[in-house]
Amino acid sequence: MKKITLLFLLFVNSIIAQKTVKVTEQTIKIKPNTSEELLFGFTEGDRIVFSFSEEDGKRLSEVSVAEYPDNTKFKVLDTKKVKKEEIVVIHKSAYQFQFKNNSTEALTVSVLIQRIPPGEAAANFNTAVKWVTEQDTTWNSLTKEVVVGYDTLQVQKTRKVVTYEKKYEEMVLDKNQRVNAKTTFDSSTSSVFFTLPKNTITENETKKVVAWAYWVGVGKESNEYWQQNRKMIVGAVQGATTLFTTPLGGIAAGAITNLVLPANGEDVEYALVNEENKKLFLEEKPVKSFDFGKGVATFKKFTENHLLQGRYFVMMKNDNYVQPIDVNIKVSAILEHKKFKEETYMDKQITPKYGKKIVSEPTITTRKFPATFDYKRK
Numbered sequence: 001m002k003k004i005t006l007l008f009l010l011f012v013n014s015i016i017a018q019k020t021v022k023v024t025e026q027t028i029k030i031k032p033n034t035s036e037e038l039l040f041g042f043t044e045g046d047r048i049v050f051s052f053s054e055e056d057g058k059r060l061s062e063v064s065v066a067e068y069p070d071n072t073k074f075k076v077l078d079t080k081k082v083k084k085e086e087i088v089v090i091h092k093s094a095y096q097f098q099f100k101n102n103s104t105e106a107l108t109v110s111v112l113i114q115r116i117p118p119g120e121a122a123a124n125f126n127t128a129v130k131w132v133t134e135q136d137t138t139w140n141s142l143t144k145e146v147v148v149g150y151d152t153l154q155v156q157k158t159r160k161v162v163t164y165e166k167k168y169e170e171m172v173l174d175k176n177q178r179v180n181a182k183t184t185f186d187s188s189t190s191s192v193f194f195t196l197p198k199n200t201i202t203e204n205e206t207k208k209v210v211a212w213a214y215w216v217g218v219g220k221e222s223n224e225y226w227q228q229n230r231k232m233i234v235g236a237v238q239g240a241t242t243l244f245t246t247p248l249g250g251i252a253a254g255a256i257t258n259l260v261l262p263a264n265g266e267d268v269e270y271a272l273v274n275e276e277n278k279k280l281f282l283e284e285k286p287v288k289s290f291d292f293g294k295g296v297a298t299f300k301k302f303t304e305n306h307l308l309q310g311r312y313f314v315m316m317k318n319d320n321y322v323q324p325i326d327v328n329i330k331v332s333a334i335l336e337h338k339k340f341k342e343e344t345y346m347d348k349q350i351t352p353k354y355g356k357k358i359v360s361e362p363t364i365t366t367r368k369f370p371a372t373f374d375y376k377r378k
Helices: 002-019 219-237 247-253 275-282
Strands: 021-030 034-042 047-054 060-067 071-079 081-088 093-101 107-116 129-179 189-195 205-218 268-273 291-295 297-302 311-317 325-372
Touching (some): 021 034, 021 093, 047 060, 060 081, 093 107, 093 325, 129 205, 189 325, 205 219, 205 247, 205 311, 219 247, 219 297, 247 325, 268 275, 268 325, 291 297
Antiparallel strands (some): 021 107, 034 093, 060 071, 060 093
16 A cells, blocks of 8 residues: 555656746856846746755845736845745736845856646746837827817008019220330329119119129220120110110120120230229239239129129239230129009908817827737737
């Protein structure tokens, strides 16, 4: 009889041993004043069998097992080891095994975690844990001011409208200037000044310079080429309404982009400057110019806002030792003339109407947590 009883106990122990599943067996190093944790998932009905020991027989400050996040199932303070502590799992969940070391030296802990499944169907349950991020939405009811309709109102207003608009050319300067040779007793440097038409702005009328151009030409060669350009311009615009009457006006207005220039003849050194730099030019000092160069004839257009008003000087220098030169300087400006009047008109104004209304607004909360490997949101 004793022999039969012994065999029966061995058989039962063998079955129990077969049902015990190892979850992890590992060594953990815990730095001073830190903690380490392990996370595993268990299914409903599992029995967790938990053992640990500090390899050098030193004490841990705290060892605990909790159903995540804070449902503590086991906790012990100031201990060297725990042997086969058993915890019954009520709900499928992730479990946190935490080891705290509040000492000033590192500790090494051997950990063994096993599970006894509730039956064959749960024997192969995956104890891995995954981190899940979910958003939960709650709806809050509140009273708000909301748009319930609109009022439309016709309002009489006034505005300025253009009743007259014209652009036209105004000849600002057309002058011949003698520049002496270098061997004469007089200076071989000369200058001509001009002032652009002054902008006038009133409540109902404006006149302002929108562009201008200048021409510098030496001797009869440049005059002949000017006349050639004039004939081409007159022929091109004959019979049409235009805002310019000279080749320079065509350049300033942007209607033409180039003029024919002589290649041979006496040349002149020139610079377009303000009054301050005029003095420097006459003293043969470095100047800041708006345009400069040397040639038989040249031209240039200006449309920059800061250059459309004021007085300018065309400086000229003759480098010929015996021959004086006659230089023709022309300046043309394009003016824009506008007249305005006030007119009345009806403007539609739409004003929203507000009323109180009970509305539901969502509050979205994001949470991140460890879950069993087979977790699915309900």
